[in-house]
Amino acid sequence: MADKIILEVARYSPERDAKPSFQSYEVPVYKEWVVLDALNYIKDQVDGSLTYRWSCRMGICGSCGMMVNGEPKLTCATFLSSYAHNGSKVRVEPLRYFPVVRDLVTELSDFLVKLTKVKPWLIRHDEPPLTQGEFLQTPDQLDRYKQFSMCINCTLCYAACPVVGLDPVFVGPAAIALAQRYNMDSRDQGTEERTAVLAHPEGIWGCTFVGECTRVCPKHVDPAGAIQQYKLKAALDWVKSFVMPGEHKSKDVRSEAAND
Amino acid sequence: MCAVKQPTTRTAPAYTEFHPRWYRPQVSVYWWLFQRQYLKFILRELSSVFVAAFVVITLLQLNALRNGPEAYARFQQWLQTPAAIALNVVSFCFVVFHAITWFNLAPSAMAVRLRGKPLPDFMVAAPNYAVWLVVSGAVAWLVLR
Amino acid sequence: MERQSNEAFFWTLFSAGGVIAAILIPVHIFLFGLAFPLGWLPAPSYEHMMALVRLPVVRIYLFVLCSLPLFHWAHRFRYTLFDGLQVKHLNEVIFTLCYGGAVVGTVLAGYLLWNMG
Numbered sequence: 237m238a239d240k241i242i243l244e245v246a247r248y249s250p251e252r253d254a255k256p257s258f259q260s261y262e263v264p265v266y267k268e269w270v271v272l273d274a275l276n277y278i279k280d281q282v283d284g285s286l287t288y289r290w291s292c293r294m295g296i297c298g299s300c301g302m303m304v305n306g307e308p309k310l311t312c313a314t315f316l317s318s319y320a321h322n323g324s325k326v327r328v329e330p331l332r333y334f335p336v337v338r339d340l341v342t343e344l345s346d347f348l349v350k351l352t353k354v355k356p357w358l359i360r361h362d363e364p365p366l367t368q369g370e371f372l373q374t375p376d377q378l379d380r381y382k383q384f385s386m387c388i389n390c391t392l393c394y395a396a397c398p399v400v401g402l403d404p405v406f407v408g409p410a411a412i413a414l415a416q417r418y419n420m421d422s423r424d425q426g427t428e429e430r431t432a433v434l435a436h437p438e439g440i441w442g443c444t445f446v447g448e449c450t451r452v453c454p455k456h457v458d459p460a461g462a463i464q465q466y467k468l469k470a471a472l473d474w475v476k477s478f479v480m481p482g483e484h485k486s487k488d489v490r491s492e493a494a495n496d
Numbered sequence: 497m498c499a500v501k502q503p504t505t506r507t508a509p510a511y512t513e514f515h516p517r518w519y520r521p522q523v524s525v526y527w528w529l530f531q532r533q534y535l536k537f538i539l540r541e542l543s544s545v546f547v548a549a550f551v552v553i554t555l556l557q558l559n560a561l562r563n564g565p566e567a568y569a570r571f572q573q574w575l576q577t578p579a580a581i582a583l584n585v586v587s588f589c590f591v592v593f594h595a596i597t598w599f600n601l602a603p604s605a606m607a608v609r610l611r612g613k614p615l616p617d618f619m620v621a622a623p624n625y626a627v628w629l630v631v632s633g634a635v636a637w638l639v640l641r
Numbered sequence: 642m643e644r645q646s647n648e649a650f651f652w653t654l655f656s657a658g659g660v661i662a663a664i665l666i667p668v669h670i671f672l673f674g675l676a677f678p679l680g681w682l683p684a685p686s687y688e689h690m691m692a693l694v695r696l697p698v699v700r701i702y703l704f705v706l707c708s709l710p711l712f713h714w715a716h717r718f719r720y721t722l723f724d725g726l727q728v729k730h731l732n733e734v735i736f737t738l739c740y741g742g743a744v745v746g747t748v749l750a751g752y753l754l755w756n757m758g
Contacts, residue, residue: 584674
């Protein structure tokens with residue numbers, strides 16, 4: 237393992253630059269250092285103007301996502317040493333497909349708007365009185381949505397998804413997975429409300445199942461699976477409404493989500 | 497084409513409405529060429545072109561069959577030309593690639609649960625391969641009988 | 642709402658065609674495209690082929706084999722053109738060409754198999 241490595245960091249100053257350029261920094265490599273440690277080293281010791289987001293440095297706040305050698309990564313969970321062999325360089329860029337505010341900082345409001353559009357919270361049509369106690373859930377019912385609930389909104393999946401880049405109106409992997417997290421929750425009654433946004437050309441039908449979102453997800457949420465499962469369900473619902481035209485489609489969407 | 501052209505900022509906080517100084521990256525027309533997974537994806541999608549080519553050849557073959565023994569023999573001769581063989585070799589590789597990717601992606605589209613537990617992926621994919629083998633054998637048996 | 646059920650319809654055709662293409666087309670290409678022309682296996686006679694094609698079950702099978710994979714192609718190819726070439730503005734044209742092609746192929750298959758005699 238080399239004891240020094242070159243970090244090529246994307247720099248963009250909105251006041252000075254028309255487009256980003258790369259600046260190289262030599263940083264020491266320690267076994268326990270992650271890419272974020274190297275960035276902190278640069279900020280503290282070399283160049284205080286370097287701008288990036290980070291907070292928890294333990295893979296749960298979801299703010300230190302960057303492109304590391306072209307791959308969307310949480311820089312707090314990406315070891316520097318895994319890149320440090322025979323004079324290799326590490327290229328650090330802001331997450332792909334997002335507008336860049338400065339250096340490695342991306343603009344997230346578009347994502348946040350999309351996220352709220354799918355109503356990722358529990359929706360109840362009836363509110364039973366408190367005296368009835370809490371909503372109980374079996375381990376099975378919890379298991380159905382638990383995986384999708386692990387999302388930390390780090391937006392790595394957006395940086396991995398070519399459709400996000402090509403089609404700015406696409407709702408995107410994390411938002412759809414989070415919608416599914418609530419659709420699959422036995423306490424939720426909002427499946428029907430979310431359908432308008434999800435079963436839409438800009439929702440699930442925009443996805444071409446590249447599968448990269450699932451591959452890069454640091455929390456193993458599997459957004460691609462969530463989207464395909466929703467597609468299959470929407471297609472089956474369509475077939476059902478075709479075979480049994482009497483039944484109202486959205487009704488059995490809801491009762492199914494509540495029952496199974 | 498850029499990441500956020502007219503972002504849906506109509507409902508976003510007012511302070512994000514107008515930011516001319518954001519750098520908005522462009523997606524290259526060749527985005528699918530420079531990353532292994534994207535290339536694999538585009539090849540998977542292009543396998544459909546060879547699926548369509550197979551259908552065209554099958555329709556031509558049926559037409560030849562309908563036009564009598566001579567027309568059918570002529571068509572069989574065309575199938576032996578190097579061009580036809582080359583097309584079929586490439587087609588075969590692509591449709592096998594399609595079949596494998598299709599079967600392997602099936603588990604993520606179908607969350608199959610048995611007695612309240614999700615089935616492991618290979619348990620969902622394996623039956624597909626089994627059906628593939630059995631059906632292929634049946635078709636070959638019928639044609640060769 | 643209308644558009645939504647359309648997409649579900651096309652996706653259903655796409656995935657049905659994908660299953661058919663994955664399970665059936667490899668063996669067909671292997672037999673008729675490679676094994677018979679290259680002499681790896683004895684090619685079936687014209688009479689045997691005709692006898693098979695005269696069976697109504699085989700005709701239905703061949704109709705499904707030709708039509709659904711074309712809709713599978715139409716779906717994938719249109720998205721590949723949109724995304725690969727970034728030509729979303731040609732949306733309607735590409736859509737019409739892809740599904741138009743699939744419909745024409747389906748009609749042709751129906752015509753040929755119906756008149757096989």
